[in-house]
Amino acid sequence: MEAGQIATGEGGQIWAIPHAFENIQLFYRNDTLEKYNIAVPTSPPEMAKACEQLKAADPSITPLGVRGVRFWSSIHTAAVSIARSYGVHDFVVTDGKLDTGLASPESIAFHKDYVDMIKKCAAPSFANDNWYEFVDGISSGRTAMAIDSNMFGFWNDVAGKPASGKIAFAPPLHAPSATSFDSNIWIWALAMNAASEKKGTAWLFIPWATSKQVALKGALAGQLVNPPRTSTWQDDTWTKYASQPEFNNFVDSFKKTQDHAALAFTPRVGFGEAMNAWAVAMQKMVNGDDVETTLRALAEEIRTGL
16 A cells, blocks of 8 residues: 555544445436437426326336335435435434424425426336336336436446447436536445454455555456546546447546535434335325325424434
8 A cells, every 4th residue: 555545534534445436317328319309308397298208209118217115225316316406405403403304395396396207207116116127127228217326327338238338328307496416426335344353454455455556447347337536537548448439428427427426415323214214205205195294294203213
């Protein structure tokens, strides 16, 4: 290791070292959208309209793939990214007390648009869909668009894949009145168990596996995407590889999105339970339950755990 390769920052502690990460984007089959002359949507209402056009043109196509299972991962991808552009916060501090922001006017506005979009766009299996369902759909062409981790589009654009060169990228959707978009960031990292009996060996492995050299080699040879190191994105070898025709606008969309990417949820004790409850509430609203009533009940459920 080189001295200073890993810095803790001012007053902080590193609990794990990033190995790869995701930012949330809209990725789509450019052949499908071009065939039916559909512009890339930028907001949930635009997406809902595009989905209706796709359904009318080809009923066999699922217009949009998103996660819908009753698990927090259904929230931290598309939903929380788009919600932030509406001004939604999962947790807020009111009069010095921690509270949830999921029953706010901004949250109600977001959920009305998002639920309408899901009803018009997603597969009937939405409540059971995880990432692998819509990734299979994008790869095969049965699904036209998806909002999720950008790496899924990249992996299926690799030369030799059935969808190679047919998947393009755009920032995630945003509120119709918003001037910009937000994208959640999700980081995969390597950490050491405190109970490890071989901490020395573990520590030798972790900095090696997250080093500049391995990050670059992994991105080029193993599609280790997205590489978390700035040095990789500044390396012409990587950017030229990722800018090959089969990857379409992957690099440009990554850079544009990354400028607006941040942790869109509050990392705190009880995160999983609160987000799971949000995912359940989302299913209820998609199934027809009143948005405002459901969000008020969700907020009360979350408050009991604060």
